Amino acid sequence: MNSPPDQISADVIRNVLDDGRLVVCVGPGGVGKTTTAAALGLRAAMAGRRAIVLTIDPARRLANSLGLQSLTNDPQQIDLATAATGEEATRYLTSTSPPGEHGDEDQDDADGKAEGSQQQDGELWAMMLDSEQTFDDLIDQYAPDKGALESARENNIYRLLSSALYGMQEYMALDKLHDLYTGGYFDLVVLDTPPTKNALEFLETPSRAATFFDERIIKWFLPDHSAGFFSRVFNPGSVVLKLVSKVLGESFVEDLVEFFDTFHYLQEALQQRGEMIEFILRDRQTHFFVITSADPRRMKEAYFFHEKLGALEQKADIFIINRVIPMFAAHDLAQLEDEDLDGMLEEHGLEDPDQARSIRKHLETHYARLAKLALRDRKAISSLATRVGDESIRLVPLLGEDVHNLSHLLKLSDFLTPLKD
């Protein structure tokens, strides 16, 4: 333990949790982003910070242990005392909004809080995004009139867009992030992200959505009342529109026209929000943790994430390799004397030597298999290490049970970065 690179990687995580304002957990699907985000939030809160974890689609049991019984766009506070004693949180505070979350425009005030964080008792909050709800919320927020959502629901394109534009969920996560980040109450936001195949697809979503609402595109579909006959005929858009109708059919284009007619105001909203979010993501106090498993293909994806972050002039602060097979090693078997185990079995009442031998064989065979898996993981990890350096890699072992309560999270957070005493 405490070999130098190991120490450095623990410090990197500790420093970010102590001083950062936003940690974004990105990585391939199913590797443990949601779980890790929760463990990081817990660790930050225990070090005295007011942390909120914005989770997306957590496992039900984990959600329950965070006090998130149902989808809600309201932050919930988690009782830390139970985490410290390792007991299951059975009690949590009610869902009242944190004070000053909205309308707290005094940025200095927020900074002051971060400064004094040594004295302050840490708090852990969590919020689970309702991805279905969020697009509707956006419409509601920006719609010029109340009927907008009603007419939206009837439009075919809207229905397709809200259910099939996979990125919407991601986009809305960022949208909520913006509220929390600027709200001034929280010192640290830990952002979980949904599984995406294309690195940073979720960061590109605002621009993808905004693209759909591209002014030039909207122009083809909006009846241009001011323009005369000639400008309409020579409008390059109308040529394209004709082509589009040929492929998609007239009725579909009619729906599109109606859609853009109703929703063109979204373009500006999406663009503004997008710019603000990009600004936050580029901030120096924003950090990216890439979570991955030790699987070679997932590692490749993880590295790709890291490279893509360059576009934001950011990089992966740390690669967290989760669910690593613990250090089973074949040479342990070589060091083992047959009598060691046979003796123990006998002590515990097993008299038949053949049966003892059979049990020993089973255990040894299985151990050898696990050692093979462990070796595969170590090889993959060291090949990543040659590219990013040992000190940028933090290993978290595969535990013997699912991570779905606070004491499990506590255990994980200890692997991420031990609390200084």
Next chain:
Amino acid sequence: MLEQLLDKRLIFVTGKGGVGKSTVTAGLAHALARSKRRTLVLETDTFSAMEDLFDYSSPGLEPISINEYLYASNLSSEECFIATLRRFVPSERIARAIIKNRIARVFFRAAPSVNEVTILDQVRVFFEKTDDDGEPFYDHILVDLPASGHAVTFLNVPATMHGMMRGIGPIATMSGQVAELISDPATTAIIAVCLPEEMPVNETIELADNIDETLGRPLDLAIANMVHQAPLDAKNRPLFEEIHQQIREDYPGVESLFFDEEDERAESTAIARLIEGNALALGWADRDREYLELLYDRLSAPIVEVPIVYESSGTDVVDKLSRIFIGDSSDAASLTA
């Protein structure tokens, strides 16, 4: 287990990220090809798994032949879009105009569902391809669907499109055909791969209902992948627990031995490692059984358990799985149906 797939010409494989969709798809394809069925594997992934697993590099849409019976192609949405456009636009001139028009391309790239429709249309083209005798060229087409909780949305896009366009226009007609193909349980199978873990199991249960409701057809098969085998028979369990208990007493801190990256191992701890390691493995096997029971309990589709195999490369895992699927594995670990 292959028998139940032999009469299915089109097989969609879905599941959460990382559960082993690509590995299982490759294993099934390999097994079918080994049974001398001409098989095409399709994927839509930026990080092609098949290129790694079958060691080839994709030249484009045209499937590449990996061996006499096995073909593969990675469908990029870009290429599928162009191919679809060429098929459906009345004239080549207009098709080129759209492809070249920057704004039109931006529109199509960002418009909802265009990717799904064009990819599925390309699948249909391969499905309809015939040989010189007019017989289907591919006996089986396996599609490794993109990882997401949106498999049903994906597969339902053609039906939605068809409805929205009120059946009018070339794309609507095509969408209708694709939708019909997807909802026909006689030719098409949908397989869900999952792990014996909380979320994947729950999602598979939800997925099955969702497929029934939305696509009006059943889920054909659930594959519980990477099932951990218990190192010991149940009858030896109590004895093992006693020994484990004693090890915990004799070697305080043994639990952390495995999580310690430093490799200075005292010889004396070898026995402790052996027991503690197997205890961990028993924990994984127990956890797996718990979630498998939930799956058996709640799912009406047939379930096949595929064991975790201990091979050092992805290609070897696929090879092993294909043998297991054919039923030709001497390995103790084989599948339970």
